[in-house]
Amino acid sequence: VCFAVPEKEVKAVSEALNSRFRQALTGGRLSQIEVIPNCSILAAVGQKMASTPGVSATFFNALAKANINIRAIAQGCSEYNITVVIKREDCIRALRAVHSRFYLSRTTLAMGIIGPGLIGGTLLDQIRDQAAVLNEEFKIDLRVIGITGSSKMLLSESGIDLSRWRELMKEEGESANMEKFTQYVRGNHFIPNSVMVDCTADADIASCYYDWLLRGLHVVTPNKKANSGPLEQYLKIRDLQRKSYTHYFYEATVGAGLPIISTLRGLLETGDKILRIEGIFSGTLSYLFNNFVGTRSFSEVVAEAKQAGFTEPDPRDDLSGTDVARKVTILARESGLKLDLESLPVQSLVPKPLQGCASAEEFMEKLPQFDEELSKQRQEAEAAGEVLRYVGVVDAVAKKGTVELKRYKKDHPFAQLSGADNIIAFTTTRYKEQPLIVRGPGAGAQVTAGGIFSDILRLAFYLGAPS
Numbered sequence: 378v379c380f381a382v383p384e385k386e387v388k389a390v391s392e393a394l395n396s397r398f399r400q401a402l403t404g405g406r407l408s409q410i411e412v413i414p415n416c417s418i419l420a421a422v423g424q425k426m427a428s429t430p431g432v433s434a435t436f437f438n439a440l441a442k443a444n445i446n447i448r449a450i451a452q453g454c455s456e457y458n459i460t461v462v463i464k465r466e467d468c469i470r471a472l473r474a475v476h477s478r479f480y481l482s483r484t485t486l487a488m489g490i491i492g493p494g495l496i497g498g499t500l501l502d503q504i505r506d507q508a509a510v511l512n513e514e515f516k517i518d519l520r521v522i523g524i525t526g527s528s529k530m531l532l533s534e535s536g537i538d539l540s541r542w543r544e545l546m547k548e549e550g551e552s553a554n555m556e557k558f559t560q561y562v563r564g565n566h567f568i569p570n571s572v573m574v575d576c577t578a579d580a581d582i583a584s585c586y587y588d589w590l591l592r593g594l595h596v597v598t599p600n601k602k603a604n605s606g607p608l609e610q611y612l613k614i615r616d617l618q619r620k621s622y623t624h625y626f627y628e629a630t631v632g633a634g635l636p637i638i639s640t641l642r643g644l645l646e647t648g649d650k651i652l653r654i655e656g657i658f659s660g661t662l663s664y665l666f667n668n669f670v671g672t673r674s675f676s677e678v679v680a681e682a683k684q685a686g687f688t689e690p691d692p693r694d695d696l697s698g699t700d701v702a703r704k705v706t707i708l709a710r711e712s713g714l715k716l717d718l719e720s721l722p723v724q725s726l727v728p729k730p731l732q733g734c735a736s737a738e739e740f741m742e743k744l745p746q747f748d749e750e751l752s753k754q755r756q757e758a759e760a761a762g763e764v765l766r767y768v769g770v771v772d773a774v775a776k777k778g779t780v781e782l783k784r785y786k787k788d789h790p791f792a793q794l795s796g797a798d799n800i801i802a803f804t805t806t807r808y809k810e811q812p813l814i815v816r817g818p819g820a821g822a823q824v825t826a827g828g829i830f831s832d833i834l835r836l837a838f839y840l841g842a843p844s
Contacts, residue, residue, distance in 0.1 A: 379449045381418055381462050416448060417468035420460040421475065433459055439478035442622045442840055443569035444593030445471045474569030478841040483516045486837060487571040489523040489562035493546070496599065497524075497576030499826035505539035507830075517837045520568060525558045532561050555585070563592050570840050574829065575600050587614050590623045597832045599629035599825055604710065605703035605718050611710060624836050629828035631658065631704045632819050637801055640815055641711050649805045651712045654771040655812075656801030657791060658704045660820030661688050661695040662726075662767040664797040669765065675751040676744040683741070687797060691737035696726040698767070698780045705769035705778045712773050724781040726751075726767070758784045764792045790814055797821075 382390050394410045401407040426432045433452070436459055440447060449462040463471050477484040490497055504519055511517040520536040529550035531537060537545065562571050572595040575582050583602035587610070590596060604611055604627060618625040631637040644651065657663045664687050668678050679696075682688050688695050702723045709716040725732075727740075728747040734740040751765075758765050763784040768791070770779045785791045794800055799819025802812035818824045 379462075381416065381449070384414070387412055387414070413448065415465040416462050417465045417471075418460060418462055419468065419471050419475070420458045422458045424457065426457065426459070435478055436475060439474045439569075439841065440471055443470055443474035444622065445474065445569075469567050470565075470569040473567070474841075477516075477569070483512065483518040484837050484841050485518040485520055485568050485570070486833070486840070487562060487565045487568035488519060488521045488833070489525070489558060489571070489573045490521055491525055491558075491573065491575045491582060492577035492579075493524050493526055493542070494576070495822045496825050496829070497574075498543075499822040500574070500576060500829050501539055501542055503826055503830050504833075505542075508539070511834075515837075517834070519833065519837075522565060522568075523558055523562050525553050525555070528553055530554070530558050532558070534565065534567075555582075559585070559589065559592075559594070563589075563594055570595065572597055572833065572836060574598065574833065576829065578602065580606065584610070586625070587617060590614065590617050590621060590625060593621075593623060595624045595626075595836055597626045597829060597836065599627070599633070599829055601630045601700075601703040601707060603627075604630055605706040608710075608715055608717055624839060626832035626836060627707075628832050629825055630707055632799055632801065632815070632817075632828070633660075633821065634824035634828035634831070635799060635801075635815055635817050635819055637708070637815060638711060640803065640813070641708065644803065644805055644807075644813075645712070649807045651771075651773045651803065651805055652809065653773060653804040653812075654708050654712070654801065655804070656769060657766055657794065657799055658701045658769050658801070658819065659695060659767065660797035660799060660818065661692075662701070663794055663799060663819070666765050666767060667794055667796065669751075669755060674745065674748040676741075676748050679744060680741060691740070693727045693732070693734075693737070693740055698723045698725050701767070701769045702778075702780045705771055705780060709771045709773075709778050712771060714771070714773065714776055714778075716776075716778055721778050721780065723779075726782070754782070762787055766791045790816075 391410065391412050398407055398410065421432070421436050445463055445467045447461045447463055451460040473485060490501060493501060501521065504521065508519060511519065521539060522533055522536055524531045524537060524542060524546065529546055530553045531542070531546050531550045562573060565571060573589050575596070575598040578600055580602040583600050583606065586596050586603050603614060614625065628636065628638045661682065664682055665678050669675055679688070679692055683692055702718060702721050706716055706718045706721060731740050731743055731747070734743065755765055763786055765782055766785055767782050772778065790802065791800060797820055798817060800814060800816040802814050804812045
């Protein structure tokens with residue numbers, strides 16, 4: 378038997394119960410009379426609730442998605458209300474979660490942004506510019522209550538003014554502390570749903586995802602390290618996410634703003650079978666081989682791309698193929714294959730003698746000495762009416778992946794690219810004769826931030842915002 382009483386009457390009620398049931402307690406017919414303090418009552422009240430399907434489901438689903446535990450439930454014969462007992466500290470979050478689920482108020486997300494660099498900074502600016510439209514048209518209130526970099530963090534319970542976040546970081550920022558930052562975002566008692574948005578490429582940050590999901594925090598990220606890291610860690614995260622009410626979105630890990638992960642999931646969820654995924658996954662390497670034509674040397678094209686900002690500060694980070702290998706690993710795992718990054722054959726475009734160069738400058742200075750081999754491959758390809766492209770492949774039939782430089786006929790879709798575009802071809806049982814192709818910009822701050830932003834809005838719709 379469970380019932381709630383006003384806190385000021387707890388002592389008197391407890392004494393009365395212990396007195397009335399003393400013999401039953403002494404004789405072991407009752408185990409104990411327990412008082413659970415610091416509780417609140419939340420009730421959904423309305424007419425015809427008993428005859429309206431889905432009211433109870435919506436009510437309890439809203440609380441579950443806000444990670445709020447229910448201590449007791451009461452719904453008698455009356456169709457006018459459903460009552461639950463919850464922790465007092467959760468009462469405001471619970472009220473707002475239920476209100477937003479019944480469209481009585483906005484769906485509010487408390488957001489912690491990690492890594493306010495190029496991608497994270499662009500995301501914050503996009504959220505700032507779109508905030509009014511989201512509020513007015515979609516009843517979505519994105520409240521950034523924390524921003525943290527590697528040295529400084531900025532916290533605000535009511536939400537950071539995104540028109541001034543850069544100045545505020547400098548003026549009011551405190552020393553960065555990831556545990557304090559996580560607790561601050563998680564410990565907000567006024568906003569029902571909290572999300573951590575990791576805009577870094579840091580493996581240490583990615584290792585926190587399991588703990589965040591366990592603590593009821595949703596996770597959105599373009600960081601490839603968790604999904605391409607140790608297989609056991611990846612499987613633990615996915616298993617936890619499937620069993621809980623927390624969401625884990627990572628569309629931007631493979632194609633920036635391109636719908637690669639969602640396309641793959643759509644195929645699998647509708648019963649299609651993946652046979653092969655093949656693509657040009659690197660905007661940098663796409664640019665290099667789209668411009669490696671005529672009499673131009675490979676080192677000349679790399680220098681041009683570096684000058685234009687298409688490569689990492691050290692081009693070896695792109696030419697090694699590791700980034701492409703991570704994307705192939707992610708897609709392979711999404712397809713159901715248990716591949717490890719370390720076991721993936723990767724053809725590096727960094728000449729072995731230059732792998733140990735002390736600096737990017739030294740590497741760029743010595744790279745022209747190794748132009749001959751790639752120039753020869755290009756000439757052979759051109760003589761055969763083909764082009765060179767650096768691709769990643771998931772062979773689902775053979776259960777393997779590869780990353781290599783391949784040749785394609787000039788009428789092949791991969792030969793038709795320009796600039797730094799990505800292209801991914803899905804060969805499936807439905808799309809066997811003519812693969813399903815997704816093509817577009819696969820890199821850049823604006824499109825990557827847009828991909829992350831899209832995942833955040835998808836989370837808001839999952840949590841009850843009207844779509």
